[in-house]
Amino acid sequence: MEVNGLLSLKDIEGIHVDQTLSDFDKLLLIAEVASSKYEAQEKEEKKYKRKEANHRMKRSNKRRKLDMATLPMPPPELPEEFKERIKALGGTQVEMVIEKALYPSDWDTNKCRLSMPFGKAKEGFLTEEESTHLAKPKETIIVPFIEPSGKCDKMTLGRWDMKKSSIYVLKTHWNMVLKENGLGQNDVVQVWSFRVGTEQQLCLALVVVSSSGCNHGGRDGGEAEEDAGTSYKAN
Incomplete structure (x- = not known):
């Protein structure tokens, strides 16, 4: 039946x-x-x-809990060695853009970028012209970049627009920055901006606030962070 x-x-x-x-x-x-x-x-x-x-x-x-435990309050000032380096370059308008712990997506060698979510990055570190430029599809800005070691190189600053949010990304030599500076998961870093020259060229510096001791020096694969599982349009 x-x-x-x-x-x-x-x-x-x-x-x-x-x-x-x-x-x-x-x-x-x-x-x-x-x-x-x-x-x-x-x-x-x-x-x-x-x-x-x-x-x-x-x-x-x-x-x-990780953020609360590792992000110092209030954030420390820019270390003296960076102040001296920026001063020697004739830098002005020094300000902190973001302080964050490095998550797996930041030291995933396949992604090769440091993410700076709009909601956490300081508003106004870009000029109106720079903001308009980055808002255009696939446009980027090449910026002089001071590593924690003091080495100065150039990095690419871009913007990725996702479904619900947007992030700034630093890329090009990020994997090398991780390796040469011994950065790993949960290390807390700061990105500082400053201006140089008559044209007020945007420059960035990376400062290590605290180290977790988990030095991976970059890795293949890994979990995503703020953009986990989200499709994006790379600008």
């Missing part, structure tokens, strides 16, 4: 069935067993969803 190809006597295999029952009574029994199975399955699915939600919440809380 089968109903619409969905319920059949197979649903009550292993259950003693009074063979004197009418087809209608058997149908009721099948429906009752199928309902019980459905409820049990639904209960398991809800249990799994609660487990997943708790897991996501724990990870979110862990990240918030």
Whole structure:
């Protein structure tokens, strides 16, 4: 006996069935067993969803605790050696752009970039002209860049627009910066901006605030951070 190809006597295999029952009574029994199975399955699915939600919440809380534990309050001033280096270059308008812990997406060698979310980066470190330029698809700015070691090189500053947010990214030589400066997961860094010359060229400097001791020097693969699982349009 089968109903619409969905319920059949197979649903009550292993259950003693009074063979004197009418087809209608058997149908009721099948429906009752199928309902019980459905409820049990639904209960398991809800249990799994609660487990997943708790897991996501724990990870979110862990990240918030990490930020609270590693980001000094108030943030320290720019170290003297950087002040002297910037002064020697004739730098002015020195200001901190962002302070953040390095997450897996920042030391993933496949991504090769440092992300600076709009919501965390200081507003106004770019001129109106620079902001307009970066807002155009695939446009970037080449900026002189002082590494923690004091080495000065050039980096590419870009902007990525995602579905719900946007981030600035520093790329080109980022993997080399990680390796040569021994940076790893959860190290806390600051990005500072300053201006040089009559044309007020934008320059950036990277300062290590604290080191976790987890020196990976870059790695392949890894979990994403602010842009995890989000498609983006690289500007």
